[in-house]
Amino acid sequence: MKLLAIVGTNADFSFNRLLCQFIAKRFGDKAEIEVAEIGDLPAFYKEGQADARVTAWREKVDQADGLIIATPEYDHAIPAALKSALEWLGSHAGSKVMAYKPVCVVGVSLGGQGASRAQEDAREILLAPDMTANVLPGNELLIGRAYSSFDKESGDLVDEASIAQLDKVMEAFFAFVDQAKK
Amino acid sequence: MKVLALNGSNADKSYNEMLLKFIAKHFADKYDFEFATVKGLPMFKEGQEDPADVAKLSDQVAAADLVLIGSPEQQHSVTSALKSALEWLSTNTHPFNGKPVVVVSTSPLAQGAARSQTKLKTVLASPGLHPVVFNDDEFMMGGAATAFDENGDLKISGTVDFLEHFFDEVDAWYAQITK
Numbered sequence: 001m002k003l004l005a006i007v008g009t010n011a012d013f014s015f016n017r018l019l020c021q022f023i024a025k026r027f028g029d030k031a032e033i034e035v036a037e038i039g040d041l042p043a044f045y046k047e048g049q050a051d052a053r054v055t056a057w058r059e060k061v062d063q064a065d066g067l068i069i070a071t072p073e074y075d076h077a078i079p080a081a082l083k084s085a086l087e088w089l090g091s092h093a094g095s096k097v098m099a100y101k102p103v104c105v106v107g108v109s110l111g112g113q114g115a116s117r118a119q120e121d122a123r124e125i126l127l128a129p130d131m132t133a134n135v136l137p138g139n140e141l142l143i144g145r146a147y148s149s150f151d152k153e154s155g156d157l158v159d160e161a162s163i164a165q166l167d168k169v170m171e172a173f174f175a176f177v178d179q180a181k182k
Numbered sequence: 183m184k185v186l187a188l189n190g191s192n193a194d195k196s197y198n199e200m201l202l203k204f205i206a207k208h209f210a211d212k213y214d215f216e217f218a219t220v221k222g223l224p225m226f227k228e229g230q231e232d233p234a235d236v237a238k239l240s241d242q243v244a245a246a247d248l249v250l251i252g253s254p255e256q257q258h259s260v261t262s263a264l265k266s267a268l269e270w271l272s273t274n275t276h277p278f279n280g281k282p283v284v285v286v287s288t289s290p291l292a293q294g295a296a297r298s299q300t301k302l303k304t305v306l307a308s309p310g311l312h313p314v315v316f317n318d319d320e321f322m323m324g325g326a327a328t329a330f331d332e333n334g335d336l337k338i339s340g341t342v343d344f345l346e347h348f349f350d351e352v353d354a355w356y357a358q359i360t361k
Contacts, residue, residue, distance in 0.1 A: 011228040043225045044262050046193040075308040077259070077301065080226050080266030087262055121259065121301070128258040 001031040001177055004064040008071035008107075008122075010039035010081040015108040015146040016070035016115075018155045023068060025156075027170055031177075033068075036060060044087035050095075054088050058095050066102035066177040067133075073109055073118035083125070090130035098126075102180045103133045104173040106141040106166075108149070114142025136176050139169045183356070185213040186246035188239075190253045190264030190302075192221040197326035198252035198295075201288045204336055205250070209349060218242050220261075226269035236270045243277035248356060249313070253287045255298035260305065272310030282359060283313040284352055286321040288329070294322030314359055318351045319344075 005020035017035070024033040041053055050058070061067065071078045089098045105122045107115030119140065126133040141162070143149050149159035157163055187202040199219070206215040224233050232240065243249055254261055271277055285302055287295035299322060306315055323329060323341060331337050336345070 009228075010225065039227075043192070043266065047195075074226075074269050075265075075272055075305045075310055077265065077305050080262045080269055083257075083259065083265055084225065084262035087256055090257060092256070117304075125257045125259050130257045 001065050001174065001181075002063065003031050003033045003066045003068060003177070004036045004060060005033055005068045005070065006036045006038065006085075008038070008069050008082040009079050011072070014072065015110075015150060016072050018150050019070045019106065019108050019143065019157060020068070021155065022157045023166070023170070026166075030170075030174055034060075038081055038085040041081075041085050041088065044084040046092055050088070057085065057088060058097050061089055061101070062097040064101075065181060066104065066173065068104045068106060068173070069122060071105065071107045071115055071118045071122050073107070073113065073115040076117045077121045078118045078125070082122075086125060086131065092130065098131045098133050100132065100134045100180065102136065102173070102177045104136045104139070104169065104176075106143075106169065108143040108146050110146050112144040114144040116142050134176075134180055136173050139172045141165055141169045183213050184245065184247045185215050185250050186242050186248070187215055187217050187250045187252070188243075189217070189219045189221070190251055190261055190267075192219070192261065192263035193254075196254065197288045197290070198254045200326075200330050200334055201286060201323065202250065202252045204330070204334055205286070205345070207334070208342070208345070212349070216242065216246070220263045220267040223263070223267050223270070226266040226273070228273075232270060232274045236267070237275075239267065240271055240275045240277045243271065243281065244275075246281070248282040248284060249278070250284050250286065251302065253285055253295060253298045253302045255287065255289055255293075255295035258297045259301045260298050264302070265305065268305060268311060272308065276310065276312070278306070278311045278313040281313045282316070282356055284316040288323040288326040290325070290327045292324035294324040296320070296322045316352055316355055318355060319348050321345060321348045
């Protein structure tokens with residue numbers, strides 16, 4: 001099983017990046033998990049031609065059996081950089097790589113919310129006809145208080161309740177992807 | 183009243199731009215319009231100074247009495263181009279703080295980008311932006327592809343009537359919040 005763990009921000013430092021790296025490390029024996037970045041993609045432009053970066057991004061998503069999207073929250077929603085990366089995968093750009101693609105949405109925030117509203121935003125966007133993704137229902141991973149939930153030295157997730165929830169969510173997602181592949 | 187008409191699309195062909203232009207023409211006696219667009223602005227990135235184009239937009243928003251946003255819908259939400267502009271304007275500067283904002287939209291299908299408006303209002307309600315948003319009647323015009331004639335005017339008189347009613351409500355609301 002090939003999965004992409006997508007860092008949903010173009011920020012230089014991101015706890016959501018640390019979460020993606022932790023997921024790749026912890027579940028490396030269960031699936032082939034590649035951490036994917038969106039920071040180098042150009043801004044979506046409806047009439048624009050896909051350049052090499054966009055083509056590579058689409059291919060990477062197309063070839064994955066499932067996506068894990070880790071999103072921070074900017075102004076009650078997902079970051080524009082993530083929205084733009086998703087727009088490049090939509091039908092406006094002539095690409096249908098997202099149709100029925102299994103997707104798991106997770107998120108980390110500095111405060112207590114765990115990017116709850118951004119995750120809701122991401123789920124709505126993924127269900128729009130332009131995306132038609134197969135979004136894993138329920139199974140929320142809302143990691144708050146990032147500065148204490150992650151270890152300063154290793155960058156690993158260390159909050160025990162969050163790790164237990166992550167294990168549960170990932171187990172459900174592996175089964176969900178298996179089901180979709182049948 | 184100085185109205186900044188901000189188009190939330192970076193597309194070459196934008197029905198929301200046509201709508202804003204029609205509004206500016208139709209209400210030219212009533213408001214003093216200035217146009218702005220999110221087209222060409224760089225993608226927001228944390229930890230960076232405002233690029234010159236963003237600083238200019240921030241100044242335009244700050245100088246306006248009211249900001250009129252034309253908000254197209256992409257994937258049931260606002261465009262990344264508009265969202266990025268709002269992220270810039272909620273980080274280094276906060277020109278929307280207390281600013282009267284009115285949202286309008288149009289789309290080719292019947293919904294008229296209604297979901298984009300709802301999402302935009304959720305984004306505008308965040309503490310980093312904090313405008314005063316007009317929430318009375320809603321102007322969300324479907325059928326955009328056939329709504330305008332060759333002069334860019336709206337063809338259906340009922341739509342124009344409703345638009346006039348809509349801006350009468352905006353005027354009453356504006357008078358109340360600026361008392």
